[in-house]
Amino acid sequence: MHQYDAVVIGAGNAGLTAATALQRGGSKTLLLEKHNIPGGCATSFVRGEFEFEVALHQLSGLGTAEKPFIMRKVFDTLGVLDKVEFIQEHSLYRLAVPGQVDITLPASWSGLKRTLVELFPAESDAIGRFLKLCETICLESFMTLPQARRSGSEATLKSMCPHYVEYGFQSAKAVIDSFFSDHTLKTVISAYWCYLGVPPSQIPFPDLAVMIYAYAAFKPWHIKGGSQAMSNALVESFLEAGGEVRFNCGAEKILTENGAVCGVTLESGETVRCKAVVSNASPLHTFNEMLDSEQPPLAIQQDMKSRRMGTSAVVIYMGLDCTPQELGVTTASSFIYETMDDEAIYRSMNSLEAPMGGMFTCYNFEDPDCAPAGKSQVVLVCLQYGDVWKDVAAEDYAATKYAFAERLIDMVAKVYPKLREHIEEVEVATPLTMMRYLNTPSGAIYGFRQSTEDSALLRERLKGVPGLYMAGSWTGMGGFQPTYMAGESTARAVLKHLKKAGEVQHV
Numbered sequence: 142m143h144q145y146d147a148v149v150i151g152a153g154n155a156g157l158t159a160a161t162a163l164q165r166g167g168s169k170t171l172l173l174e175k176h177n178i179p180g181g182c183a184t185s186f187v188r189g190e191f192e193f194e195v196a197l198h199q200l201s202g203l204g205t206a207e208k209p210f211i212m213r214k215v216f217d218t219l220g221v222l223d224k225v226e227f228i229q230e231h232s233l234y235r236l237a238v239p240g241q242v243d244i245t246l247p248a249s250w251s252g253l254k255r256t257l258v259e260l261f262p263a264e265s266d267a268i269g270r271f272l273k274l275c276e277t278i279c280l281e282s283f284m285t286l287p288q289a290r291r292s293g294s295e296a297t298l299k300s301m302c303p304h305y306v307e308y309g310f311q312s313a314k315a316v317i318d319s320f321f322s323d324h325t326l327k328t329v330i331s332a333y334w335c336y337l338g339v340p341p342s343q344i345p346f347p348d349l350a351v352m353i354y355a356y357a358a359f360k361p362w363h364i365k366g367g368s369q370a371m372s373n374a375l376v377e378s379f380l381e382a383g384g385e386v387r388f389n390c391g392a393e394k395i396l397t398e399n400g401a402v403c404g405v406t407l408e409s410g411e412t413v414r415c416k417a418v419v420s421n422a423s424p425l426h427t428f429n430e431m432l433d434s435e436q437p438p439l440a441i442q443q444d445m446k447s448r449r450m451g452t453s454a455v456v457i458y459m460g461l462d463c464t465p466q467e468l469g470v471t472t473a474s475s476f477i478y479e480t481m482d483d484e485a486i487y488r489s490m491n492s493l494e495a496p497m498g499g500m501f502t503c504y505n506f507e508d509p510d511c512a513p514a515g516k517s518q519v520v521l522v523c524l525q526y527g528d529v530w531k532d533v534a535a536e537d538y539a540a541t542k543y544a545f546a547e548r549l550i551d552m553v554a555k556v557y558p559k560l561r562e563h564i565e566e567v568e569v570a571t572p573l574t575m576m577r578y579l580n581t582p583s584g585a586i587y588g589f590r591q592s593t594e595d596s597a598l599l600r601e602r603l604k605g606v607p608g609l610y611m612a613g614s615w616t617g618m619g620g621f622q623p624t625y626m627a628g629e630s631t632a633r634a635v636l637k638h639l640k641k642a643g644e645v646q647h648v
């Protein structure tokens with residue numbers, strides 16, 4: 142007799158949506174989380190008068206109430222659409238390269254085209270064709286790709302997603318170069334690569350196309366109360382449906398019987414029995430450390446050998462004693478570069494030398510409640526690969542971290558010169574902080590690296606142990622929308638499995 146139908150390990154976005162969908166689908170579910178709060182990356186923390194958003198800079202895929210997109214349906218299915226309030230950003234981003242470029246793009250599909258054509262009239266035809274391609278690829282990606290991939294047939298994939306297949310292995314740079322000749326236009330249109338830490342020469346074009354269309358057509362969003370509010374709402378919905386959650390409670394071992402999942406041992410030593418496990422932890426931790434077999438199944442070993450570690454980040458959380466207007470802020474989100482050379486920015490993500498590119502978000506620019514009256518919540522992010530931080534000796538860590546933070550502030554202060562003089566609270570996180578709080582290898586925040594050699598077309602569900610499912614940034618694209626969706630779709634697969642085994646009656 143099983144105590145639980147399913148155990149979900151980790152309460153990051155995908156763990157939370159998986160657990161909630163499982164419990165609401167009739168599966169008796171236990172959710173385990175190492176940390177004392179839910180959310181993984183999707184959390185907040187308090188310093189002084191400020192509650193800082195840890196991770197969410199722009200939520201994609203929501204759409205407006207009048208023109209909803211896929212995430213509204215997902216949140217509705219999970220019972221959380223009415224539990225949270227969303228705040229719309231009205232600009233896509235400002236790209237500032239001091240002395241060279243300062244352009245702000247609107248968060249509107251028609252407005253984006255209009256702005257780009259006004260700025261780059263010589264490329265107007267190409268801009269129209271390029272944006273149409275982004276739209277087509279994004280819609281194929283959300284509407285037909287999942288079903289086409291499930292069919293397992295190459296012919297079906299090609300007929301249902303012809304553009305995704307044609308461009309799936311091409312780099313964003315190759316495609317952008319084939320459309321445009323103006324270097325500034327190329328830099329402006331591809332700025333979203335900075336969210337993923339993989340330069341246009343390596344990122345699969347569909348990954349960039351999806352971001353451009355999903356953010357511009359369906360708007361970038363924040364969540365009132367931060368992403369923590371959504372994490373809390375998901376836990377609430379899970380508990381209302383009868384689920385059980387344990388915080389400060391890591392999973393230690395995933396147990397198998399005759400090769401199939403049968404239970405989980407907790408860090409406390411207690412063992413719970415279950416028919417299925419969903420792991421929101423990394424596959425390396427799941428298969429190499431938690432699974433009770435001596436070695437991961439061969440297919441999993443081969444899969445993991447083909448992956449490369451994704452990016453982590455250095456983040457500076459700042460409470461300022463001035464308003465966004467006093468600071469000169471004109472958009473919630475800015476990308477700030479030292480150079481127009483993407484490859485140089487990418488190289489700097491692999492070193493502790495001066496950062497060459499980063500993101501700046503002012504949360505109370507769109508939502509005044511994000512900071513006390515007259516003050517501002519500002520977050521600077523510089524993506525960094527975790528390996529460069531692993532070699533820093535423990536005794537040098539604090540000095541290295543603060544020296545890097547100073548250089549990042551110097552770079553951003555070239556665009557927002559009053560930044561330094563207004564700092565009231567400050568906290569700095571590095572890839573080692575991410576490693577500690579998320580339990581991810583190298584502190585990765587988007588799972589494995591999304592490159593053309595590791596296109597979404599090559600990523601399969603990691604199967605190999607009956608009853609063990611993976612959900613999170615490691616099995617698809619990283620980011621909020623993809624991980625919320627991954628948890629929900631994984632839960633559907635688990636419910637099917639449980640129903641087949643006769644474990645769940647009301648699916």
Ligand SMILES: Cc1cc2nc3c(=O)[nH]c(=O)nc-3n(C[C@H](O)[C@H](O)[C@H](O)COP(=O)(O)OP(=O)(O)OC[C@H]3O[C@@H](n4cnc5c(N)ncnc54)[C@H](O)[C@@H]3O)c2cc1C
Pocket residue numbers: 150151152153154155156173174175176180181182183195196197198199200201390391392393421422423426454456522575578579580581586587588612613614615619620621622624
């Ligand atoms: C600074 C920063 C900025 C970002 N900006 C954006 C953005 O603007 N837009 C966007 O879309 N994405 C952004 N992201 C990325 C996004 O936040 C992540 O890709 C996504 O939240 C990862 O979700 P996940 O489901 O994979 O789980 P994670 O957030 O990785 O959480 C995994 C959870 O599992 C728990 N866990 C691990 N091992 C165990 C165990 N053995 N037992 C129990 N629990 C365990 C961990 O404690 C953690 O809570 C950002 C991330 C960061 C850090």
